[in-house]
Amino acid sequence: MGLPGLLGLLVLLLWPQIRAEEGILHATDAENSSTEKDYCITYNSNWTALPSTFVNATYYKLENLTSSTLCSASEIPRVDLKDKAVVVMAGKCSILIKGVIAQSNGAKLLLVASKDGLLLPQDNRTGFNDLTIPLAYVRYKDVVGMSQVFGSSISVTLYSPPFPPFDYSILVIFLISVFTVALGGYWSGLSELEDLRPSPSSDEMQQRKPKDENVTFTPLTVILFFVICCVMLLLLYFFYKWLVYVIIGVFCLASAMSLFNCLSALIRNVPYGRCRISCFHKSAEVRLLVLAAFCIAVSVTWAVFRNEDRWSWILQDILGIAFCLNFIKTLRMPNFKACVILLGLLLLYDVFFVFITPFLTKNGESIMVEVAAGPSGNTEKNGESLVEVPAESNVTHEKLPVVIRVPRLEYSAMTLCGMSFSLLGFGDIIVPGLLAAYCRRFDVRTSSSSVYFISCTIAYAVGMVITFIVLMVMKTGQPALLYLVPCTLITSSAIAWMRKEMKKFWNGGAYEIMEQTDNAANEENITRGEQELE
Known part of the structure; x- marks a missing residue:
């Protein structure tokens, strides 16, 4: 081997x-809802239950804070986050800590942007029972793309299409x-x-x-x-x-x-193509x-x-x-x-x-x-x-x-x-x-x-x-x-x-050796007994 x-x-x-729980970020122009586009997200369904479609979903105005990792309240700029969706950068602290800070400032949705692709939200939820807002990871390049398509006026919602x-x-x-x-x-x-x-050279069955x-x-x-x-x-x-x-x-x-x-x-x-070549x-x-x-x-x-x-x-x-x-x-x-x-x-x-x-x-x-x-x-x-x-x-x-x-x-x-x-x-x-x-x-x-x-x-x-x-x-x-x-x-x-083969099945090949040894010992005992009788 x-x-x-x-x-x-x-x-x-x-x-x-392992299966990444994937969903969709549906973005629209807050001033002109006819323009819309979808982006991929990952989320933890044990933390957040997302609707299966964006129809009749609640939209939140997106506040772009990707200049911050939101690991402390001091990182929040002087903007109103009440009833908004917030996007911040990944790194330095857990997504749960970011979520607590965002929720305490009135945010309704937290997106965490990553430059390394989509991450898996798998942190320990113990001690964060009061955290109720949806949390999701999004690609940083998609956040940049949203800004280019919609400018600064963006409304977003999350949904997760059902599996077949x-x-x-x-x-x-x-x-x-x-x-x-x-x-x-x-x-x-x-x-x-x-x-x-x-073996071809032997007349007896040998293993x-x-x-x-x-x-x-x-x-x-x-x-x-x-x-x-x-x-x-x-x-x-x-x-x-x-x-x-x-x-x-x-x-x-x-x-x-x-x-x-x-x-x-x-x-x-x-039986074909068996020609051989020799070397060394x-x-x-x-x-x-x-x-x-x-x-x-x-x-x-x-x-x-x-x-x-x-x-x-x-x-x-x-x-x-x-x-x-x-x-x-x-x-x-x-x-x-x-x-x-x-x-x-x-x-x-x-x-x-x-x-x-x-x-x-x-x-x-x-x-x-x-x-x-x-x-x-x-x-x-x-x-x-x-x-x-x-x-x-x-x-x-x-x-x-x-x-x-x-x-x-x-x-x-x-x-x-x-x-x-x-x-x-x-x-x-x-x-x-x-x-x-x-x-x-x-x-x-x-x-x-x-x-x-x-x-x-x-x-x-x-x-x-x-x-x-x-x-x-x-x-x-x-x-x-x-x-x-x-x-x-x-x-x-x-x-x-x-x-009724458990002993043999349990011992496998060793059982045959044991059996042969026992048989040989029994034969020896019988022979010895016969000699003693004589």
């Missing part, structure tokens, strides 16, 4: 489902995830059959030595991996702007290798060399154009599927005990860093969400303080490439806010996929007609459905492992109990 693969595995769990009744991007993600888990598990089973196939690229996780290795994951997440939290490029590089290398492994497994079954006393098939060049080209193309949202997501998903398939096939769980330890620890990992860390961090932010979303807009960590970072309006913040991305084409605000994506982390595919792969290999070893593998795959699909239902009901990102782990573990355990 190599160092790139192991490093890639350390970060595949760092991305929960059914989001087809979720269906696509569901099909991709279930397909990847099923195919990865099936491929792992084929690899197990290859290992069990007798082949596992291939070098296969890696087995023992319970101790699982615990060590869990600790490394926690350390890696904390390092990314504090040193994101440097480590993100390391992760991008690792993903490029690991995904290119994974794509080659997946495609070469297909090509080797084709080594030979290789020409078609595999061409395939390697193709995989490297796909990975490099994605790396160069990774921020082109209109089409780069296709390459990322192709590389991501190959990445997940290769790991599910390559990384082997020795028994169900190791699966329970791995899935249980990573479930706790997901829940702790998403739901518990907001109570431990100074700003009430989730470490998992903070790392997944990237650096917070126009600020960066500098020791103990937050300092404003000058940037152009077209700056793109790097994101960790550890997700399957599918655009939400039906969303009506897409043209204003850019492409909106539904996301699923690689960890939500690979971690349950390792259990499905173990079930498939257990089926192969026990000749159980794929009952464990099929049941686990169906349980994974049911867990994904539950995840999406909760996502749509709660309207906020969910750690998918919270639903996938119980579904897959409980189902696999139930099948083992029903078939």
Whole structure:
């Protein structure tokens, strides 16, 4: 699997489902309402409920205070803010503090302009229960554009178009995830059959030595991996702007290798084009060399154009599927005990860093969400303080490439806010996929007609459905492992109990060794007993 693969595995769990809550700022000329224009905003629906349309909405005259960050009352110029919408610059303090100051001076709406694109309002609301005015982020370039279009006479209102009744991007993600888990598990089973196939030079059935690229996780290795994951997440939290490029590089290398492994497994079954070339006393098939060049080209193309949202997501998903398939096939769980330890620890990992860390961090932010979303807009960590970072309006913040991305084409605000994506982390595919792969290999070893593998795959699909239902009901990102782990573990355990194979399923390959040892010991005891009788 190599160092790139192991490093890639350390970060595949760092991305929960995150969706920016987007809305629209509808601006009109306060003196001539026939002129109007829309701009994109981001807001927190847990703080503010926006109407679904601007029809019959209340408009407020906009007061442009972008020369101020509004972090103290002394920054307010001598203007009347009563019953107005106010736009100020981001930076120096929380959007909630700006909102309190604006509300105390009579403002009815606060817009915070950012030069670094749209931010996500995710601050800790504790202690701000009296804050009732709507808060939203807007691009600074849009504020400048409004002034050029409408002059100083601007009236604004906010609204958020409803999402369509059914989001087809979720269906696509569901099909991709279930397909990847099923195919990865099936491929792992084929690899197990290859290992069990007798050697051509032997007359007896002998188990082949596992291939070098296969890696087995023992319970101790699982615990060590869990600790490394926690350390890696904390390092990314504090040193994101440097480590993100390391992760991008690792993903490029690991995904290119994974794509080659997946495609070469297909090509080797084709009986054509097997001509070879020799160099430095080594030979290789020409078609595999061409395939390697193709995989490297796909990975490099994605790396160069990774921020082109209109089409780069296709390459990322192709590389991501190959990445997940290769790991599910390559990384082997020795028994169900190791699966329970791995899935249980990573479930706790997901829940702790998403739901518990907001109570431990100074700003009430989730470490998992903070790392997944990237650096917070126009600020960066500098020791103990937050300092404003000058940037152009077209700056793109790097994101960790550890997700399957599918655009939400039906969303009506897409043209204003850019492409909106539904996301699923690689960890939500690979971690349950390792259990499905173990079930498939257990089926192969026990000749159980794929009952464990099929049941686990169906349980994974049911867990994904539950995840999406909760996502749509709660309207906020969910750690998918919270639903996938119980579904897959409980189902696999139930099948083992029903078939009365729990001991064998729990111990896996070790059970056969134990059984052989017990049989040998029993035979030795019987022989010894017979000798004593004689």
